[in-house]
Amino acid sequence: MKIAVCVKSVPDTETKISIAADKKNIELNGVRFITSPFDEFAIEEAIKLKEKNGGETVAISVGGKEVTDVLRDSLARGIDSAVHVDDPDLTWLDPLSTAKVLAAAIKDGGYDVVLCGQQGVGGDNSQVPSILAELLNIPQVTLVVKLEIDGTKFRAEREIEGAHEFVEGSLPAVFSAQKGLNEPRYPSIKGVMAARRKEIAVKNAEALGIKGTVGGDNRKVVIKEMTLPPDRGQGRRLEGDVDAQVKTLVDLLRKEAHVI
Ligand SMILES: Cc1cc2nc3c(=O)[nH]c(=O)nc-3n(C[C@H](O)[C@H](O)[C@H](O)COP(=O)(O)OP(=O)(O)OC[C@H]3O[C@@H](n4cnc5c(N)ncnc54)[C@H](O)[C@@H]3O)c2cc1C
Structure with missing residues (x-):
């Protein structure tokens, strides 16, 4: 089984x-x-699928030099190899463009499973996973919280509002990982050391046949x-006896916050 994982580098969520x-x-x-947190679930699922079914896992990322460390993180967690699509023409991409680049990198690779966050x-x-599936002309399942593969068939569980949905289909297919799909493993020291020595294949637009x-x-x-959200106003502390505080609070909720 050949598995591609689409990994996006994103600013550290603590930034x-x-x-x-x-x-x-x-x-x-x-x-x-860092690795986009939802992609950690995709990476973990790829490794688990390989552990169960054998095969090969490849992490693919589109972006600038910041992608290198993120791909090394995928390798350190246990992904076999990595492809970095890096080209000055392929910056500031919208989701359609990102999906086109990923489709070009994936389409002739013989992949059975494509995992995204x-x-x-x-x-x-x-948007990227859905557009990618469309461009590859293969099925897709979004918000996956459980995935089972049996030969060329899959059964996936999706989390939807107030319920769970079970869907079946045939590979190849694109799956986007929702929180809860698995518990992502941390890279081991051995994995980090091995990842440093692994070569990351770098491809540009020309190599992928999409130049221009x-x-x-x-x-x-x-x-x-882009704008930042407006600053939140100062909080207000109510003081005095509890009855008075409750009365003021109800007044504020009604007249200022308009929530009751
Ligand atoms: C500097 C900068 C400039 C931008 N310019 C634009 C712009 O001009 N127009 C615009 O619409 N948006 C722009 N964006 C926003 C955004 O990065 C793109 O829309 C992006 O291609 C889609 O990212 P997303 O995370 O919203 O995709 P989503 O659809 O939310 O991503 C879902 C999944 O798709 C996969 N994926 C997404 N991106 C990649 C990737 N690069 N490599 C590998 N897998 C990936 C991952 O598995 C990810 O979890 C810009 C962002 C930055 C930082």
């Missing part, structure tokens, strides 16, 4: 985000990049402006 001067991006100086933390579009067709003016969505 204090500020907006760059052009207001089209976040300030990237000094930002540490359900959203790339930071961009949060939740993806990114730039081919994007369908372009970020025009």
